[in-house]
Amino acid sequence: MSDLQAQTDLFFVRRELATQEAPPAMTVGPAAWVKRNLFSTPGNSILTIIGIALIVLIVPPIINWAFINAVWTGTDRTACIAEGSGACWAFVKAEFAQFIYGRYPDAERWRVNVMFALLLLGLVPMSIPSAPFKRLNVLYLFIVFPVVSYYLLTGGFGLSVVETPLWGGLMLTVVVSYVGIVFSLPAGILLALGRRSAMPAVRFVCTAFIEIVRGIPLITVLFMSSVMLPLFLPQGVNFDKLLRALIGVALFASVYMAETVRGGMQAVPKGQYEGAKAVGLSYWPMMRLIILPQALKLVIPGIVGIFIALFKDTSLVYIIGLFDLLGIVRTNFADPNWASPETPATGLVFAAAVYWVFCFAMSRYSQYVERRLNTGRKR
Amino acid sequence: MKRTFLPALAGAALALSASFAGAATLDTVKQKGFLQCGVNTGLPGFGNPNEKGEWTGFDVDYCRAIASAVFGDPTKVKFTPLDAKERFTALQSGEVDVLIRNTTWTMSRDTSLGLKFAGVNYYDGQGFMVKKSLGVKSVNELSGASICVQSGTDTELNLADYFKSHNMQYNPVVFEKVSEANSAYDSGRCDAYTTDQSGLYATRLQLQKPDDTIVLPEIISKEPLGPVVRQGDDVWFNVVKWTHYALLDAEELGVTQQNADQMKSSDNPDIKRLLGVQGNFGQGIGLSNDWAYKIVKGVGNYGELFEKDLGQSSPLKIQRGENALWNKGGLQYGMPIL
Numbered sequence: 091m092s093d094l095q096a097q098t099d100l101f102f103v104r105r106e107l108a109t110q111e112a113p114p115a116m117t118v119g120p121a122a123w124v125k126r127n128l129f130s131t132p133g134n135s136i137l138t139i140i141g142i143a144l145i146v147l148i149v150p151p152i153i154n155w156a157f158i159n160a161v162w163t164g165t166d167r168t169a170c171i172a173e174g175s176g177a178c179w180a181f182v183k184a185e186f187a188q189f190i191y192g193r194y195p196d197a198e199r200w201r202v203n204v205m206f207a208l209l210l211l212g213l214v215p216m217s218i219p220s221a222p223f224k225r226l227n228v229l230y231l232f233i234v235f236p237v238v239s240y241y242l243l244t245g246g247f248g249l250s251v252v253e254t255p256l257w258g259g260l261m262l263t264v265v266v267s268y269v270g271i272v273f274s275l276p277a278g279i280l281l282a283l284g285r286r287s288a289m290p291a292v293r294f295v296c297t298a299f300i301e302i303v304r305g306i307p308l309i310t311v312l313f314m315s316s317v318m319l320p321l322f323l324p325q326g327v328n329f330d331k332l333l334r335a336l337i338g339v340a341l342f343a344s345v346y347m348a349e350t351v352r353g354g355m356q357a358v359p360k361g362q363y364e365g366a367k368a369v370g371l372s373y374w375p376m377m378r379l380i381i382l383p384q385a386l387k388l389v390i391p392g393i394v395g396i397f398i399a400l401f402k403d404t405s406l407v408y409i410i411g412l413f414d415l416l417g418i419v420r421t422n423f424a425d426p427n428w429a430s431p432e433t434p435a436t437g438l439v440f441a442a443a444v445y446w447v448f449c450f451a452m453s454r455y456s457q458y459v460e461r462r463l464n465t466g467r468k469r
Numbered sequence: 470m471k472r473t474f475l476p477a478l479a480g481a482a483l484a485l486s487a488s489f490a491g492a493a494t495l496d497t498v499k500q501k502g503f504l505q506c507g508v509n510t511g512l513p514g515f516g517n518p519n520e521k522g523e524w525t526g527f528d529v530d531y532c533r534a535i536a537s538a539v540f541g542d543p544t545k546v547k548f549t550p551l552d553a554k555e556r557f558t559a560l561q562s563g564e565v566d567v568l569i570r571n572t573t574w575t576m577s578r579d580t581s582l583g584l585k586f587a588g589v590n591y592y593d594g595q596g597f598m599v600k601k602s603l604g605v606k607s608v609n610e611l612s613g614a615s616i617c618v619q620s621g622t623d624t625e626l627n628l629a630d631y632f633k634s635h636n637m638q639y640n641p642v643v644f645e646k647v648s649e650a651n652s653a654y655d656s657g658r659c660d661a662y663t664t665d666q667s668g669l670y671a672t673r674l675q676l677q678k679p680d681d682t683i684v685l686p687e688i689i690s691k692e693p694l695g696p697v698v699r700q701g702d703d704v705w706f707n708v709v710k711w712t713h714y715a716l717l718d719a720e721e722l723g724v725t726q727q728n729a730d731q732m733k734s735s736d737n738p739d740i741k742r743l744l745g746v747q748g749n750f751g752q753g754i755g756l757s758n759d760w761a762y763k764i765v766k767g768v769g770n771y772g773e774l775f776e777k778d779l780g781q782s783s784p785l786k787i788q789r790g791e792n793a794l795w796n797k798g799g800l801q802y803g804m805p806i807l
Contacts, residue, residue, distance in 0.1 A: 313554075316552075320562030409552065411552060424671070425513070425519055426514060
């Protein structure tokens with residue numbers, strides 16, 4: 091008995107759970123995360139080191155230039171020519187109104203503001219899915235707003251006339267890209283339908299138009315319109331430069347739009363067409379109710395891509411002497427009151443930032459719409 | 470200034486149609502009530518918008534001078550900013566009434582494009598700028614220097630020709646873009662920088678230390694810049710030409726924007742004729758007799774314009790040089806009003 095007792099005394103019987111040991115140091119915590127994600131292989135380690143080196147080399151100078159050493163206030167170039175001074179934000183501040191309105195007369199600038207406000211008034215409810223009156227809203231954005239803006243900006247009905255050569259800056263960029271977008275969406279859909287039409291004449295005309303316009307660079311068309319077109323017109327007959335640019339941009343955007351929409355229509359299975367016909371729909375109801383909703387949904391990224399490209403392409407109007415945002419920023423480099431080593435870089439960074447804000451907003455919104463409409467494939 | 474092939478081609482095509490494009494510009498201008506003037510899209514001191522968006526500059530003020538002569542009001546002018554490539558087409562097609570856009574007067578442009586140069590409002594030419602610390606006072610001391618220059622322009626050729634003909638050595642540092650050449654000079658990669666002299670002064674403003682750089686006095690090529698009108702419209706040609714001369718004569722006679730009114734009662738017959746107190750000279754060019762008075766009253770005389778836009782009162786601080794009056798050692802010579 092005592093043996094047994096002695097024997098059992100040798101055993102340790104644990105009566106409670108063992109306290110948990112900390113995991114090995116290199117498998118948890120920041121160190122492990124770093125090892126797993128940044129230094130998992132020699133190749134990754136090298137890439138990490140190069141990456142960090144680049145960040146150290148690039149980021150502090152940029153921050154120094156853009157913020158710490160930047161010149162925020164000043165009345166002319168003398169503020170920005172001090173040795174080692176960074177970005178000349180005072181220049182952007184002084185010319186800001188011009189960057190937005192171009193040379194639009196001071197007293198009439200409220201008209202541009204009203205135009206921007208009217209645009210927002212249409213766009214905001216349009217982009218919120220639960221807002222009512224979508225049909226009226228579309229009507230407003232595609233017809234009422236352009237017509238009202240036209241009279242608002244050019245004059246008429248008691249407003250003084252402001253000629254288009256005075257337009258410029260962000261306002262011109264918005265006008266050109268908005269006209270491009272508003273014209274290209276319906277025109278592109280019609281061209282796409284035309285190209286897939288069963289009627290040979292319609293198909294031929296649409297195909298020829300698309301292929302011809304797509305085969306020429308936009309810059310060439312703008313250039314031709316400003317250098318060659320006046321040669322063919324009788325003296326005294328002058329197309330407004332802005333009108334030439336708008337026509338060029340709108341035509342271009344529509345053919346690219348047409349090809350994108352056509353891609354979407356081709357991705358709609360044949361069964362959908364046959365099904366639509368089987369329930370007795372004729373051509374237009376079939377397109378409107380069955381095919382286009384599916385086709386357009388498929389090509390939202392493509393369409394938004396065109397809008398973004400269009401927004402940035404508007405800067406090409408600079409070559410025909412119209413001063414959009416980028417153009418007016420560049421023109422102001424020549425202002426002897428503000429010429430300094432940092433002026434051009436500052437102006438370009440400002441323009442880039444404005445373009446980025448617009449394009450990024452469009453891109454995020456399109457992703458939201460995609461997610462919302464992606465009902466058929468969502469899991 | 471760069472000369473490109475395209476405007477020559479476009480111009481040649483247009484020279485054919487220039488005859489119909491040449492009808493009575495003065496009447497058209499009077500009728501529409503303003504002058505349409507083609508200017509540079511942005512060249513400091515010559516044609517550039519200021520921060521309020523108003524056009525300023527020497528060429529721009531010439532447009533205002535013509536508007537003053539025709540309407541007695543320097544504000545009755547509209548500006549069309551033009552690219553180097555489209556400028557001649559714009560003039561020939563009637564889009565602008567006069568082109569004052571630092572355009573170099575050359576034989577081919579004067580004779581085969583269907584255009585007429587109405588004078589030289591600025592004698593430009595290729596010049597050099599160097600760091601003051603080099604102690605160089607003249608181009609001839611630049612032998613052996615490294616020189617920043619833009620590639621593919623007349624500038625590069627002129628530079629080579631000049632140094633070859635003067636038996637000097639140099640080391641070209643060639644750049645594709647003006648801005649690159651600019652920053653190379655600024656960072657000390659070359660001893661000197663060469664381009665058109667008016668451009669040198671503008672470039673100098675973008676340097677870290679503009680005051681440490683001087684522009685050498687010599688110019689090695691001829692770049693006479695002037696206002697251009699359509700060929701075949703002599704009445705309008707006269708208006709532009711004599712606006713230029715009136716600006717020069719006013720400076721020579723000491724008539725300024727300030728004293729123009731007092732000067733009307735001057736005894737000097739030259740001044741009397743200039744200001745239209747005596748004679749009917751204005752009618753000869755289809756304007757009122759006090760046309761020159763209106764010009765001086767509206768914008769000032771040549772010297773005043775130069776000082777304001779290019780000279781010591783401007784950021785550019787360009788010396789008069791060749792653009793001084795003929796009796797002050799320059800080339801600007803106003804034909805007598807007689």
